[in-house]
Amino acid sequence: METANKIQTIMDDNNSELAIIIRADHQGEGIDFVTGAECEQQLAYMHHPQGKDICPHVHRQIHREINNTREILVIKKGAYRVDFYSDDKQYLKSCVIRTGDIILLLSNAHGFKALEDTELYEIKQGPFAEGMDKEKFDFNLEKVVYETEEGMNS
Numbered sequence: 001m002e003t004a005n006k007i008q009t010i011m012d013d014n015n016s017e018l019a020i021i022i023r024a025d026h027q028g029e030g031i032d033f034v035t036g037a038e039c040e041q042q043l044a045y046m047h048h049p050q051g052k053d054i055c056p057h058v059h060r061q062i063h064r065e066i067n068n069t070r071e072i073l074v075i076k077k078g079a080y081r082v083d084f085y086s087d088d089k090q091y092l093k094s095c096v097i098r099t100g101d102i103i104l105l106l107s108n109a110h111g112f113k114a115l116e117d118t119e120l121y122e123i124k125q126g127p128f129a130e131g132m133d134k135e136k137f138d139f140n141l142e143k144v145v146y147e148t149e150e151g152m153n154s
Helices: none
Strands: 007-011 017-022 030-033 044-047 071-077 079-085 091-098 102-105 109-114 119-124
Touching: 007 091, 017 079, 017 091, 071 079, 071 091
Parallel strands: none
Antiparallel strands: 007 017, 017 102, 030 044, 071 102, 071 119, 079 091, 079 109
């Protein structure tokens, strides 16, 4: 079976990862972790044939130190513009995610704009530290610069 690799990594100018997107039309076989083992939030694409057994298992308690909140957004319906910012709160670039896309945000500074009525799921580590978890800042996007890879974004 020919696969359609629709996994996109958004990079900054210093070649650091800002996000990983699994597009809705991505296809593959088996298990494909799109994050490295060191990433604080793990994300994988999985495709199993009918009847495939996944061995029952329990996750052991392991002490982990997590310094950054990583978010995963799953777009149920609609379109969202994701804006990326540097650690010093300077705008870098944007991308668009649409129905069925999944994005793992690796950058600490980001913002969003709903381009259509959008329904989505947000998944992140907890517990949420009310009042300490986020620092909001002002923005003024005079020009939006879209990250494109083989025409995946528009």
